[in-house]
Amino acid sequence: MRTDQHSLSKGSTFDGPHQPNATPDDEAAPPAKPAPLLYTPAAAAGRLTIGESWLRRKAGQRLIPCTFVGKHLRFTEDDLRAIVAAGRRGPSNRDQSTRPGHRRRSRR
Template sequence: MVVLLTAEQAAQRLQLRVSWLRRKAAARAIPCRYVGKHLRFTHDDLLAIADQAESGPNVPRTTRGRVP
């Protein structure tokens, strides 16, 4: 049986703001489910969101249109 979490429950477990989670879900930038109009998350969704947030190597930003 799959347990579905509300945005509030998912945000609490991920230690994120609910508004951030809802905004990313609406933009389809993170895995989520819509049951009717209700936003829900599975345990696998939370793991995928955490994996997406993992930071890679620290690479310096490039300047826009400027040659160093």
């Protein structure tokens, strides 16, 4: 593509490199910020929408995956995914009226 004075004088304008699939929204959107390599306990708790104290306690007991950089507790994206996967529960098929500690009332 020629961008010299001669090619511009024919009524065409030069708007930069041609991007066939670009839309006006693509140009206006800021570049995506990459996810951090490691999350602090506060940032990880925020992403999981749980309490930081719960996260620190479970990590200290080594009950959830975590990473220590020296003495500093951190969480990777994989750690957060594993925490969510470990907490996932399927549907319960148990009859709710026979929960432990609850008696079923009999009708007389």
